[in-house]
Amino acid sequence: IYTIADFAFAIAANSRCVADNRPFEWVSLSADIHYLAAASLGNIEACCRCLHIGGRTAVFETLVSDARHHVFAKVTTTGMKI
Numbered sequence: 001i002y003t004i005a006d007f008a009f010a011i012a013a014n015s016r017c018v019a020d021n022r023p024f025e026w027v028s029l030s031a032d033i034h035y036l037a038a039a040s041l042g043n044i045e046a047c048c049r050c051l052h053i054g055g056r057t058a059v060f061e062t063l064v065s066d067a068r069h070h071v072f073a074k075v076t077t078t079g080m081k082i
Contacts, residue, residue, distance in 0.1 A: 001044070002033055005062040005075040008046035012060060013079050026058065026079040033075045042067030056081050 006028065013026035048062040057080050064073040 001035075001039075001064055001073050002031070002075070004044060004046045005033065005048075005064055005073065006031065006077070008048040008062045009060050009075070009077045009079065012048035012050065012062075013058065025082050027082055029057065029078045029080045031075055031077045033073060035073050037070065037072045039064075039066040039072045040068055040070070 009028060009031075010026070044064055044066055046062050046064045048060055050058060051061050052059045057078055060077045060079060062075040062077065063071045064075070065071045
């Protein structure tokens with residue numbers, strides 16, 4: 001579950017284009033995961049959005065849901081621009 005959330009963060013963070021339409025490279029500094037419920041059988045998916053971008057760091061939220069679209073995990077990741 002953490003792996004798919006981390007991958008969603010990497011895609012979301014590194015696909016953003018900022019100053020001069022050039023993407024920066026982001027890595028995660030820390031991640032906090034909360035398991036909210038048990039997942040049902042089947043596929044899972046992760047959806048990541050940016051909550052804040054600062055000068056060198058950013059905060060992203062990733063929701064992981066099951067095949068019934070019930071969110072069962074929430075991950076908050078702090079990323080650093082390299």
